[in-house]
Amino acid sequence: MxxxxxxxxxxxxxxxxxxxxxxxxxxxxxxxKIKNSNLLHGKILATLFFEPSTRTRLSFESAMYRLGGNVxxxxxxxxxxxxxxxxxxxxxxxxxxxxxxxxxxxxxxGAARMASKFTKIPIINAGxxxxxxxxxxxxxxxxITEEIGPLDGLNIGIMGDLKYGRTVHSLSxxxxxxxxxxxxxxxxxxxxxxxxxxxxxxxxxQYKEITNYRKxxxxxxxxxxxxxxxERFVDIEEYEKLKNFYIFREDDLDDTKDNFxxxxxxxxxxxxxxxxxxxxxxxxxxxxxxxxPMRKAILAELMTD
Amino acid sequence: MxxxxxxxxxxxxxxxxxxxxxxxxxxxxxxxKIKNSNLLHGKILATLFFEPSTRTRLSFESAMYRLGGNVxxxxxxxxxxxxxxxxxxxxxxxxxxxxxxxxxxxxxxGAARMASKFTKIPIINAGxxxxxxxxxxxxxxxxITEEIGPLDGLNIGIMGDLKYGRTVHSLSxxxxxxxxxxxxxxxxxxxxxxxxxxxxxxxxxQYKEITNYRKxxxxxxxxxxxxxxxERFVDIEEYEKLKNFYIFREDDLDDTKDNFxxxxxxxxxxxxxxxxxxxxxxxxxxxxxxxxPMRKAILAELMTD
Amino acid sequence: MxxxxxxxxxxxxxxxxxxxxxxxxxxxxxxxKIKNSNLLHGKILATLFFEPSTRTRLSFESAMYRLGGNVxxxxxxxxxxxxxxxxxxxxxxxxxxxxxxxxxxxxxxGAARMASKFTKIPIINAGxxxxxxxxxxxxxxxxITEEIGPLDGLNIGIMGDLKYGRTVHSLSxxxxxxxxxxxxxxxxxxxxxxxxxxxxxxxxxQYKEITNYRKxxxxxxxxxxxxxxxERFVDIEEYEKLKNFYIFREDDLDDTKDNFxxxxxxxxxxxxxxxxxxxxxxxxxxxxxxxxPMRKAILAELMTD
Numbered sequence: 001m002x003x004x005x006x007x008x009x010x011x012x013x014x015x016x017x018x019x020x021x022x023x024x025x026x027x028x029x030x031x032x033k034i035k036n037s038n039l040l041h042g043k044i045l046a047t048l049f050f051e052p053s054t055r056t057r058l059s060f061e062s063a064m065y066r067l068g069g070n071v072x073x074x075x076x077x078x079x080x081x082x083x084x085x086x087x088x089x090x091x092x093x094x095x096x097x098x099x100x101x102x103x104x105x106x107x108x109x110g111a112a113r114m115a116s117k118f119t120k121i122p123i124i125n126a127g128x129x130x131x132x133x134x135x136x137x138x139x140x141x142x143x144i145t146e147e148i149g150p151l152d153g154l155n156i157g158i159m160g161d162l163k164y165g166r167t168v169h170s171l172s173x174x175x176x177x178x179x180x181x182x183x184x185x186x187x188x189x190x191x192x193x194x195x196x197x198x199x200x201x202x203x204x205x206q207y208k209e210i211t212n213y214r215k216x217x218x219x220x221x222x223x224x225x226x227x228x229x230x231e232r233f234v235d236i237e238e239y240e241k242l243k244n245f246y247i248f249r250e251d252d253l254d255d256t257k258d259n260f261x262x263x264x265x266x267x268x269x270x271x272x273x274x275x276x277x278x279x280x281x282x283x284x285x286x287x288x289x290x291x292x293p294m295r296k297a298i299l300a301e302l303m304t305d
Numbered sequence: 306m307x308x309x310x311x312x313x314x315x316x317x318x319x320x321x322x323x324x325x326x327x328x329x330x331x332x333x334x335x336x337x338k339i340k341n342s343n344l345l346h347g348k349i350l351a352t353l354f355f356e357p358s359t360r361t362r363l364s365f366e367s368a369m370y371r372l373g374g375n376v377x378x379x380x381x382x383x384x385x386x387x388x389x390x391x392x393x394x395x396x397x398x399x400x401x402x403x404x405x406x407x408x409x410x411x412x413x414x415g416a417a418r419m420a421s422k423f424t425k426i427p428i429i430n431a432g433x434x435x436x437x438x439x440x441x442x443x444x445x446x447x448x449i450t451e452e453i454g455p456l457d458g459l460n461i462g463i464m465g466d467l468k469y470g471r472t473v474h475s476l477s478x479x480x481x482x483x484x485x486x487x488x489x490x491x492x493x494x495x496x497x498x499x500x501x502x503x504x505x506x507x508x509x510x511q512y513k514e515i516t517n518y519r520k521x522x523x524x525x526x527x528x529x530x531x532x533x534x535x536e537r538f539v540d541i542e543e544y545e546k547l548k549n550f551y552i553f554r555e556d557d558l559d560d561t562k563d564n565f566x567x568x569x570x571x572x573x574x575x576x577x578x579x580x581x582x583x584x585x586x587x588x589x590x591x592x593x594x595x596x597x598p599m600r601k602a603i604l605a606e607l608m609t610d
Numbered sequence: 611m612x613x614x615x616x617x618x619x620x621x622x623x624x625x626x627x628x629x630x631x632x633x634x635x636x637x638x639x640x641x642x643k644i645k646n647s648n649l650l651h652g653k654i655l656a657t658l659f660f661e662p663s664t665r666t667r668l669s670f671e672s673a674m675y676r677l678g679g680n681v682x683x684x685x686x687x688x689x690x691x692x693x694x695x696x697x698x699x700x701x702x703x704x705x706x707x708x709x710x711x712x713x714x715x716x717x718x719x720g721a722a723r724m725a726s727k728f729t730k731i732p733i734i735n736a737g738x739x740x741x742x743x744x745x746x747x748x749x750x751x752x753x754i755t756e757e758i759g760p761l762d763g764l765n766i767g768i769m770g771d772l773k774y775g776r777t778v779h780s781l782s783x784x785x786x787x788x789x790x791x792x793x794x795x796x797x798x799x800x801x802x803x804x805x806x807x808x809x810x811x812x813x814x815x816q817y818k819e820i821t822n823y824r825k826x827x828x829x830x831x832x833x834x835x836x837x838x839x840x841e842r843f844v845d846i847e848e849y850e851k852l853k854n855f856y857i858f859r860e861d862d863l864d865d866t867k868d869n870f871x872x873x874x875x876x877x878x879x880x881x882x883x884x885x886x887x888x889x890x891x892x893x894x895x896x897x898x899x900x901x902x903p904m905r906k907a908i909l910a911e912l913m914t915d
Contacts, residue, residue, distance in 0.1 A: 036652040042341040054691040058682045062708035065680040070370040081359040086572035097594040256375035267696035288709040349644035375675040388662040391877035402899040403672035
């Protein structure tokens, strides 16, 4: 059923209703109990990273190997055929003949959706410009449910670059299926975009937009921080002004609930001080751990015959 | 027998006589019926791409995995040891200790042949400058025989950059073993080189050199188009003059036979209009599909104990 | 026992005592008899090459596949998360969740040691700046013992860039566990660093520092040559002066013992003339062969449950 609904692949968090999310979280949980299997023996995953990545690519590749499959791909858009002027559509129509599923990252919003129109094999969007990164948001939810518990009733802060942050967009869309209170915390110029806010309002999600996280730190169950992404700024001076806008420090932890958890999709630069890492409230490295079972679950659902 | 004859690997299309071609086409056809096998379990293929590639590299890697083997390699000549001044000979004498077969692409003609002199394991030439690309030509023939039928008697147009196009060189050499009529279609400055023409004349192949493809479109069974390759031009103005010399458009299809097929080794840039893609006469994406069984056949022949 | 002692991985040659070296040489010898196995089936090796490499990376990857395992990784520091400002510590704490062992190369001395402090999985130092390259030194010893015999009593020349040469540092440290005579042969400005000399003196190794190798060529059992490494020089004029300081030529072989062997970690540039390659005294390509069994032994020891 999941496989039929997602036969085009995973392009946007908007494909998921509450039932789909709960299903894939359950599958992610089950994958935590099996380190290795042969479920995808003989299958090939293509990882097409037009925009480079370490974490997401290595995580998908590790997940694929843990399931007994193989991987082909490229690590940057600086590859032969792209340089020679080939379109995404042509690349996809070629690679579909070499693989059973394509994971792709591209600097353009909409690239994954466009790709899915040109192939019969599933496309997984591993980040499309400032748009979305749905599998990151799924692993974020697995992290929260495994480390805290059910999502309903949680107070969740999402802080940093809400304008360009693709993980933030996908995460807030997924959360709109649950009864959560969201606090969007950002500098004025990096607020959530209107279209994202519109979507959340249509889904009647409870949210507030604020600038000073210290005011609400004591009521949060989860604070999801993001990096101010240098590479998304056209004006480097604007970046310099904003890069240290938020720095979460050890003494911030004092104001938090006992069960408070700090998440971050990583990489982190300066926005979380290293001394925070030692706290059991800081679970951003555990979060990378949950990436493997979640991606195993996704790959298994999309590729098992 | 094939294995003994090709113990040095596949360096040039000139190694193949008609019997060899028919044998490997039969093996390619057989490989289409078996998606996965364990024939090359425990074997390692090295893919050394001094000049980058997506299609050819991913295709060989996929073929190797479908046969149960593994792959090591690099994707660009911008690698450590080359930068440090290592010769091809030294790289090959090293990598032969790590692998069972080497697929290599290099910007210099003759690189693959030279490499084969320094190792006991087979070398597969995956493109050597403007010279040759024999496995592409073999998959082109598999495409034609599977989609149209026997080669003898066919009228085949080969169009575009015939001077620098390595796939064209290998393809016309292979075709010289059959009773075909070839039309070499190119701008004056990109005609087939004398040495290639000499070879074809020695082999008594029927050919004509023309400039206007429209004149003979109605008699062709196959038109094999190629890209004007920007990267082969020293003079960029010369490239700009020639890049749009041929553009195959939808209405060109009206002049073709019912069984006419349009091939292209890809990537394509502007030389085939996208609206042609929808025609069942356009089989350049199917052509990439045939790359897998042909490369499986080649790898299996060269590496099976 | 080896596994317990080396639970942090292999960071420096200084971790090894004579017993450890003899143990791993024995294991390396045993691995020569088994081309393929399934010992590490289901295990994943991460190869993190912040500084690029061909030989070392491909050698580890080949060894891992020969043992039935899989590999993820990156080939240059020009990767997404590093560019985005991520620290080594964060990269390691992420990748440990994706793999069972990490092989890393980095331009900074001490990088591997630092990395090992942030993870529970073993780190293998595959080259840290001008510091060390312990697994290269282990394969060098396997080459010597397999091709000549026991180390005790040998006269070993080590020639070239002794200041920046990381393989030289690791090799001389390992040799300090044996009763050998070392001749350090270098231009004045590329002599062994004081700290390395101090270590050897503490270990009471017999050594001499000389400039003219011809004076002692006739007593050597082994001459280990290294490349003058352009990339380590800040002053390119200084490099130009030194790059041809030593060139080992065919007639040098006339002065050597019958059992003399010439080694080189490769890549070689001009320091050994190509006509030397044909001599059975030149075993630098065989040396790359010994890299596979030695790295198989290392990976098997560190990763077998």
